[in-house]
Amino acid sequence: MTDRIKDLFDAYAAGRVSRRDLMRGAARLGVTAASANFLLGSSAIEAMAADYDWQAQKGTAIKLLLNKHPYADAMIADLENFKKLTGIEIAYDVFPEDVYFDKVTAALSSKSDQYDAFMTGAYMTWTYGPAGWVVDLNEYIKDPKKTNPNYAWDDVLPGLRASTAWNGVPGGELGSADAKQWCIPWGYELNNLAYNRKMFDKAKVSVPKNLAELSATAAKLTKDLGGPYGIGVRGSRSWATIHPGFLSGYANFGEKDFTVSGGKLKAAMNTAGSKAFHQQWVDMIRESGPKNWSTYTWYQVGTDLGAGASAMIFDADILGYFENGGDNKERGNLGYAPFAANPAAKAPTPNVWIWSLAMSSFSKKKDAAWKFMQWATSVEHDLFGARKMDFVNPVRASVWKDAEFRDRIAKSYPGYLEQHDISAPGAKIYFTAQPLFFDVTTQWAETLQKMVAKEVQVSEGLDQLAAGIDKQLREAGLG
């Protein structure tokens, strides 16, 4: 690239030239939009490079294990800039989500040094951390020699920083002072309503404000629309069914999965309030949920909304975001709203899923891996992803304040920013951190399936569930 073009982009990166002037200047110099992105990224990288020795591990090669996800796509699109910045070679394996975590378990449990860093969620680190498979990243973040000064760890939303840190004590509060940072938040999803505005107008219903209204609205939509069903929620036999909308609504009523007393856990799903919530939820699914609900993962919930087979979903906000584009039948018709299931609650309490980056304890190139993780979760890369590559939701407060990002979202996704701003303060993980997380949530999902299929009554089912879980906790020494 010529010197004049480079100088122009560097001036923008240093803040001497406004964005409008940059675009005008770039067009005058004959720079196309695509190369403009690359130049923008590389100027930002050079701004980053100023204060810290990014080239310390030049020549090493690291391998990443990635899940097939837009976050990974956004990162891969920008990978050239990382190689230029650090001189580190990156190889990666991408797996579809269905088998991704099994692959991670296989790789880590065999103590192989094949992968240096990988994508993970917070819940998985409750297994990986105590098993000694991932590195406590506090030793890197708090060390000024290892982390670049512009990293701005405190810029990451506090709820997310806390949710990815656990001290390993079953029932211990997430984000406590002695917590170990098992992974770095990369992108996150909170749970809200995404609905089809056209269908709502046609059936003349307004956006529901609590669980009772949700059931009623969904029932009315199912009846009046003559085809699509009212509400899409997940139902597969997996932890992923409990974690999104279900737990967000559950927590809004103040219900918990466990009570902790004296370091011992006791199952709390069979309280009266929990039973009432479950009854409402199960009735809603039977009345207005998808017909093969018990096979529904996030993918089916989303594609049904995008194909016009459902009127709304109570699931990850980014799911509604992606269904509003592409070649979906209902693109452009979707709206977003925050949702607090409890009529007496002041604000929503959405549970969150945080895609994060973790470092394998068995990696032989930890410093190089940390350079990658810093770069991938840096302010500059987050901005790039948010502005250009559909990287929602970004985890950094500064990115949420960025005008360009906000303009872009407000234009094509009406209501998205508002629902995020209202939901974000209460957005964190509402589960109790404990090693039997997957056992508990899978059995919970199994019980939900039985209740929807009328194989067991709600009250009885929850009592059996709580008793079974208490027994397993005792066997594991936790209850």
Added chain:
Amino acid sequence: MDRSSFVERALRGLLLTLIVIFFLFPIFWILLMSFQTNEQILRIPPSLSFVPTLDNYRALISGHLLTSAGSLDIAFMRNLGNSCCCRPVPWCWR
């Protein structure tokens, strides 16, 4: 073996036709779906009339698929090469 009457032969033919349909229909249907776009596949109710597209095969061979959630890298050709070469020859390219 001229013991089979016309009725028997007709019955035999009918049974065989039903059996062939049962076993080959899913494969035929998947073949059809490989020429449809995502939107057509997810159409309710399903229909046999559609405009065929070679996009899916193009994506397999070129290695890039554009979906509503971003671009997907498909390593199909590489994997095919591995399968073909790993059997007769002890080495295969990554």
Added chain:
Amino acid sequence: MTSQPIDESVRVVHRRRVEWLPYLLSLPALLVCVGILIPFVTALYYSMLRFRLNLPALKGFIWFGNYTNLLYDAEFWNTISISLRYTAITVGVELVLGLIIALLLQRQTLINNMISVLLLLPLMTAPAIASLMWKLMTNPNFGILSYLVSLAGVSDFRWASSPSSALFTVVLVDVWVYTPFMMVLLLAGLRSLPQQPFEAAALDGVPRLFVFFRITLPMLSPYIITASLFRLLDAIQQFDIVYAMTQGGPGNTLLVFQVRAYLEFYQYTNVGKSAALLVVLWVITYVLSNIFIKNWLRLRARSHASA
């Protein structure tokens, strides 16, 4: 007199060479056997531990604790029940259907040969992919099968998402994939039967049903047993089809052995319990296949005597 010592030394050398050879020849087989036994013994060892990967502090030897825990676990009996039911239904249906198809394709005509090759296509599909294909086709919204079934009047058939029809759906997929296997074996058997008994029966004017039940079936029985044994060993360990369809759901209706063992290890990281489940599966498989093989030997001896 001079030839005697030479004879003796030749005899001595000959004897030493003969001693080495059998052992050398059976060495590869021994190595393979050891190779198979090592994972087996490891699994047995793990099944006697209380071992969770995410609770390493609790790792300890508990002898048969895992097994007694299983006995008290209601889910375990459900697993046994569903696995055995699945095996019995799939092997039974595939046997009957495979036999019918083989009988229909018995004569060596061009069409018959073409059809028998075409019918091998489902067998070449990976079972997990077949399960996904059927999952797409039975989707209540855009699935073609749901559409056709609704045209026939059954409006709300839930296929794999309802506990009452989930077993039917996975059995359907299994039948679709593996019936050609039975068909191929039984067709080979039918075509290799000696013609004399049939010609004799035709000459004597024996009714065809009698021919089928008293002549064809007994002569075919070794093939039937072999085919059933292969399918049995496969069906009781079925994983791909069930996991791809419902991951063991809805509820716990389809939690067959392998699916349960897989989930216990990969999701709950409970190595001890997973290994115990697999050892139980091995015991059941061993017992069933023993019964089959004894019967196979008996029937083969009988069919050779009668031919």
